[in-house]
Amino acid sequence: MTAALSMQGVCKQYEDFRLQDIDLTLPTGQIMGLVGVNGAGKSTLLRLLMGLVRADRGEVEVFGQRLPEAQVAVKRDIGYASDDMRLYPGQTLRWHMDFIRGIYPGWDEAYAQDLVKRFDLKPQQKLGGTSHGQRVKALLLLMLARHPRLLLLDEPTTGLDPVARGEVLEALGYVLRDEERSVLFSSHNTADIEQLADSITFLHAGRIVASEDKETFLDRWRRVVCQGEPGDALRALPGLHSLRHSAPIVELKTGAYNDSLAATLATLGLMVTSVEPMSLEDIFVTTVRGGGKA
Template identity: 40%
Template sequence: MSATQPLIRLSGVSKGYPGFQLQDINLELPPGCILGFVGPNGAGKTTTIRIITNLIRPDGGRVEVLGRTWDRDEVAIKSRLGYVPEDNQLYEEATGYWLGNFLGRYYPTWDDAFFRILLEKFHVPGNKTVKQLSKGNRTKLAVALALAHRPEVLILDEPTSGVDPVVRHTLVQELLEVIQDETRGVFFSSHIIEDIEKVADRVTYIAGGRIALAGDKETILEQWQELTFRLKDADLLRQVQRLVPYVKESGLEVAAVTGAYNPRLLQELRLLAAGEVTRRPLGLEEIMLILAGNERPKAEEA
């Protein structure tokens, strides 16, 4: 495949269930990139991942992994794909070393020495059975198993959920190691926005089965701004509302949030303000909360 071709490409993907519809999902994972896939529970994150990994079939649209489609190249895709589901169904009676030997038979590129290095790096005792391991060590074992054949695409579904901050830090740092090889990429689904903000190059936010926001993380953080000021006159509020999508007011005090900040917008708001307009970049978690409808700009709370 071309060095510039996306490792994962979804085009117009849809999937329907009673009471839920995944609609018109378009996303790409470029080489050398960590894509943070975020959204509230029930938004469609796991459904999307199951479609990418061919665990379920979409009702419509096209899915390409490593430039190939599942109907034609399933074995070739799986040999180059690493996947850690949210609920790791590892054999309870097996040791980490046994699991490594077992999986190694199915991957031509399996690197047992690398697998053992990962276990040592993660402080996972390979001679203990899965049922003897803590939740954090089970997660690290699952990640080591997914990485040991050096996959070109690593897909993680909530890998840091329910584990302590030390384990989360270890796993997040390992993701950064993966993309040192700029031909590889990571699709990282998590509800822990702090982890996404640390490592992701691109962010895709899904809500209600639709993509609500997608793009380069740094660009998103630059464009999402909270602008607070005092209006010259209450009648000017409607003009503010035409300029920005999220506006809260308390008397003449206004907090306006935009996801498309530019200097011209600032100039237009200054014409409506009695005094200075204060600009504050928003963090990724704040942006997600606003999109989910659970957060209000601070002026209303004052």
């Protein structure tokens, strides 16, 4: 089966930033979370996938068609939403729905009406008088109702208050599971990614430092607390990303946890007192502080 998107050896150079050596594949029907701090290159990567900019080197394909050459044909199958996209404040949601329907022949009015109810929107209300959360949901409706095969979501929950963010994520999660769509969800908010994604990709300083199935990725990371005195050999432990010592407590964070780790640490003079799973946020911060290697 053709992948929803593929990037091989992609580089893009700007005056003060470089996206470099990007190898990324999103299987059809999967939701991938793209995690990175502001300035990591997430938006540049998505613009390459939209055909808005041309890679300096490498190949970019969406559904087997190369970009930017095939961008006109490919964009019929792409839905894009970003936190900085703007709707016309003086027009109603109904006006926007009719506008999009006139452009995309695949517009599904029955599905749009279902989303209006699901998102609790008022089609006759001018968007200038709605909250930021309602405008985000309106933007998602306009994108989803034309049934794009690939969704590119660039920080869609940025700026939302906790209640609105929860509503958008709940609605988005329900819709994404309702139909089989391929999704690349970009965010610096790891909680959003952890809630929605099937796989995780970490982008740091223009490079991919990890890309893996979410459950497998989370399963191999642990915070391990020990008692003892750490020796020099401990720092060579495979997968070690963080080491803190406050006698007699030693805290390790590892990305290569397995059931034999306690025995290995015992040979180094350390007794394990607790092993805890790590959140995606903790893993990401640990990775970035450790130099961007996961």
